[in-house]
Amino acid sequence: MYQLNTHASFDSAHFLAGYEGKCRNLHGHRWKLSVTIQKEKVEEQGQTRGMVVDFGELKDKVKEIADEFDHALIMEKDTLKAKTIEALREEEFRIIEVKFRPTAENFARYFYDRIKQDGYDVSFVEVYETPNNCAIYGE
Numbered sequence: 066m067y068q069l070n071t072h073a074s075f076d077s078a079h080f081l082a083g084y085e086g087k088c089r090n091l092h093g094h095r096w097k098l099s100v101t102i103q104k105e106k107v108e109e110q111g112q113t114r115g116m117v118v119d120f121g122e123l124k125d126k127v128k129e130i131a132d133e134f135d136h137a138l139i140m141e142k143d144t145l146k147a148k149t150i151e152a153l154r155e156e157e158f159r160i161i162e163v164k165f166r167p168t169a170e171n172f173a174r175y176f177y178d179r180i181k182q183d184g185y186d187v188s189f190v191e192v193y194e195t196p197n198n199c200a201i202y203g204e
């Protein structure tokens with residue numbers, strides 16, 4: 066089995082609603098999204114002969130997803146007062162509401178599903194919140 070890995074990063078703010086400790090406060094991370102895909106065989110013909118997929122293609126896909134989350138406030142839906150969100154939007158801050166608590170684990174699962182939906186056989190996705198801490202999701 067061949068495996069291919071690439072990664073991309075994004076800088077964003079988040080907070081963990083209902084968390085007792087410093088992470089309940091708004092704070093930022095340089096998130097690293099690392100994606101590993103797998104395939105039994107490499108391509109036999111054409112431009113991608115000898116490749117699982119072109120690194121360029123996979124790298125662009127992962128970067129596209131990372132860029133979606135770059136320089137934003139990522140927050141779990143319904144965890145801030147409507148008037149707070151309204152005030153932030155009035156300031157034209159970029160807010161991304163997600164349906165899950167924005168932990169590294171939940172992001173890893175979310176990105177896994179997204180990349181799988183795009184037709185890749187994903188082995189696992191790693192999401193780093195800090196250079197030392199990472200959550201991994203695979204099936």
Ligand SMILES: Nc1nc2c(c(=O)[nH]1)N=C([C@H](O)[C@H](O)COP(=O)(O)OP(=O)(O)OP(=O)(O)O)CN2
Pocket residue numbers: 081088092167168169170194195198200
């Ligand atoms: N299993 C998880 N635990 C925690 C998560 C998570 O996603 N999954 N997230 C957080 C917070 O987001 C927090 O920002 C991380 O805090 P911490 O690990 O303490 O990291 P620091 O940036 O503060 O790094 P230092 O090691 O203190 O420099 C908490 N837990």
Ligand SMILES: [Zn+2]
Pocket residue numbers: 079088092093094194
């Ligand atoms: Zn955090």
